[in-house]
Amino acid sequence: MLKLKYLLPLLLFAVLAVFLAIGLKLNPKEIPSPLIDKPAPAFSLPVLANPEQRLSVADMKGRVWLLNVWASWCVSCRQEHPLLLELAKRKATTIIGLNYKDEAPAAAQWLQQLGNPYDASVMDLDGRIGIDYGVYGVPETFVIDKRGIIRYKHTGPVQPGDIEQIFLPLLQRLQQEAA
């Protein structure tokens, strides 16, 4: 009993140290999205390559797809761009770009220079659709299933290991689900 009394501060310190260690490893910039397992917010937006044409969430029904939020002014988008090109090459999924608060000529030039991983990009000029998707740090990537439900969200640039470890296994699993 006496020993326990002297051990108590040490135990308390150990508990505190564990909590602080976890706190150090957490990323405060990463906010859990309340949109996971909810239907992807609807949009019908002009396509970047051909603004006369519009693309909507409903058009994507029955497909597993990726919605990647990007902009030509976004520096970290440049960083993740080669990874998206690589993912596009594998043809594992349909990749739709949400061109967020950008200018069409600048965006088109960006894709021409760096390559275009998107099956289509839609233009969210005033950022309203971005707000609907809870976008706060471009780039962001959403994985949406055949029923139009958001299953995963990645905030910030996709990292080199993420494609193999997170996206491809998830996409494969979602492809097997019934529409």
Place this chain on the structure above:
Amino acid sequence: MRNIPFASFPRSAWERLLNRSAVRDAGAPGNCFPRRAWEAWLILCLALLSAPLPAVVEYHPFDDPAREKAYQTLISELRCLVCQNQTIADSNADLAKDLRQQVYDMLQQGKSEQDVVDFMTQRYGDFVMYNPALNVKTALLWLGPVAFLAIGIIAVVILARSRTKPVLPTLDKSQQSRLNDILQKGEED
């Protein structure tokens, strides 16, 4: 920032403050100098006090003062997610500006404060509110401090009780009589 730079201070006030002769030259009686200096200091202090006013750049006109009040309350309760320790009222971030516009538009459409709060939390989660609603997810956040206070009070009570336990004398008869002897006759031996 509406801080008045030194250069734009009324020139004569500085002259009066810094140079008595300038005042005399201007024909003012000499004895009025301290009063004018006090005024100059007052102006300086007021100028410095005005610095921390919010630096929101755009202007949203309201017809209804109740809505304007709701707008001011909301933007000072919503967190800017780009610069997370600022409200959207404080932040100059592009997203904060968009969210202020969103709040304004919703209020102008006749939506209630609660509608705006629901709209924001559906998209950004409870984290967007500086005062998140009490629910299962935020229970620890709200009740944690109360729980710690309760633990502290219990600990103090337990410690205080263990310290004030009276030490009861346990003397047998022979010890008691010896004590009595000592008390009556003084030291033994």
